[in-house]
Amino acid sequence: MLHGIDVDLPWGSVTAVAGPNGAGKSTLVEILAGVRTPSSGSVERAADVALVVQRPAAPDSLPLTVRDVVTMGTWQARTPQSHRKPRLSKAERRQNIEEALHRVQLADLAERPFAALSGGQRQRALLAQGIARQARIFLLDEPAAGLDAASRERTRAMLAAEAARGAAVACVTHDDESIDTADLVIRLEHGRRIA
Numbered sequence: 134m135l136h137g138i139d140v141d142l143p144w145g146s147v148t149a150v151a152g153p154n155g156a157g158k159s160t161l162v163e164i165l166a167g168v169r170t171p172s173s174g175s176v177e178r179a180a181d182v183a184l185v186v187q188r189p190a191a192p193d194s195l196p197l198t199v200r201d202v203v204t205m206g207t208w209q210a211r212t213p214q215s216h217r218k219p220r221l222s223k224a225e226r227r228q229n230i231e232e233a234l235h236r237v238q239l240a241d242l243a244e245r246p247f248a249a250l251s252g253g254q255r256q257r258a259l260l261a262q263g264i265a266r267q268a269r270i271f272l273l274d275e276p277a278a279g280l281d282a283a284s285r286e287r288t289r290a291m292l293a294a295e296a297a298r299g300a301a302v303a304c305v306t307h308d309d310e311s312i313d314t315a316d317l318v319i320r321l322e323h324g325r326r327i328a
Contacts, residue, residue, distance in 0.1 A: 134157065134160075134172075134324050135157045135160055135161060135164070135171070135321075135324045135325075136324050136325050137325065137326075138157075138161060138321075138324075138325070138326050139326070140161070140165070140319060140326075142165075142270065142301040142302075142303050143301060143316075143317070144269075144299055144300070144301050145296055145297070145299050145300070145301075146296050146301065146302070146316035146317060147292050147293055147296045147302045147303075147304070147314075147315045147316050147317075148301075148302065148303040148304075148315060148316065148317040148318070148319060149303075149304060149306050149311055149312045149315035149317070149318045149319070150162065150303055150304065150305045150306070150319045150321065151305075151306060151307070151312050151318055151319070151320050151321070152320050152321035152322050152327075153322065156321040156322050156323065156324065157321050157323075157324040158274075158305040158321055159274050159275075159305055160324075161305075161319075161321065162184070162272045162273075162274050162303065162305055163184075163274075164176060165178075165182070165272055165303070166182050166184040166272045167182065168184065178270065179269075179270075180268070180269035180270050180301075181266065181267070181268045181269055181270065182268060182270045182271075182272060183206070183259075183260070183262065183263020183264075183266070183268035183270065183271050183272070184259075184263075184272050184273075184274075185256050185259040185260050185263070185271070185272070185273040185274065185276060186256075186259070186274050193248050194248075195246070195247060195248045196246075197246065197247045197248075198243065198244050198245060198246060198247060199234070199239055199242050199243050199244070199245055199246075199247055199250065199254075199258050199261075200230065200234070200243040200244060201247070202247045202258050202259070202261075202262060203230050203233055203234060203239075203243075203258060203261045203262050203265050204226075204230055204265070205262060206233075206261070206262030206263060206264075206265040206266040206268075207221065207226045207229060207230065207265050207266050226265075229264075229265045229266070229267065230265045232264070232265075233261040233262070233264035233265040234261055236261065236264055236291065236294070237257040237258070237260050237261040237264070237291060238257070238287065238291075239254065239257055239258060239261060242254065252278075252279055253279065253280045253284050253288070256273070256276055256288075257288075257291070260273070260276075260291065264295070268300070269299070269300050269301065270300065270301045270302075270303075271292070271295055271300055271301070271302045271303070272303050272304075273292070273302075273303070273304035273305065274304070274305045275304075275305050275306060275307070276288050276292070276304050276306070277289075277306055277307075277308040277311055278307075285308060285310065285311070286310075289310070289311055289314060292304065293314075296316070303319075
């Protein structure tokens with residue numbers, strides 16, 4: 134349970150959400166993304182949100198390729214009028230999808246079944262989904278979990294690139310290097326923000 138948390142995610146920055154297990158980090162990200170409702174208070178989202186969960190599960194029989202998953206990001210969602218973007222042409226959608234696949238370094242796996250990917254690759258596919266739909270807010274839950282050092286560095290570079298393009302990026306992390314390289318750090322303990 135979170136208590137009296139006030140958070141602002143600035144545009145063009147990477148924010149690390151850190152703290153011990155059970156501190157409320159994932160809960161905070163879920164509330165910010167709108168998949169969990171706070172018991173009190175409010176959340177203001179100034180733009181479209183892309184949520185990348187820690188362990189994206191997919192049944193082996195799921196007949197979706199990586200490209201299919203990224204393409205789903207371009208489907209017109211029911212969003213508040215203030216967050217709606219003009220409908221893209223098919224050519225623009227295809228271009229966004231291909232660019233997103235390249236930006237997360239999954240273009241060579243675009244036709245592979247999503248269920249056949251590693252956990253880190255699935256997270257990158259979901260990041261690409263947000264990129265393809267031109268989300269301005271990226272919320273990630275433990276993007277470095279279970280990754281080797283080179284993959285963690287690649288993920289940090291991808292998130293920094295999205296922030297450099299003007300997005301607000303926040304990720305739950307226990308990774309010291311991700312915390313050290315973040316523009317801002319939000320530390321939680323027992324559901325409270327600490328200095």
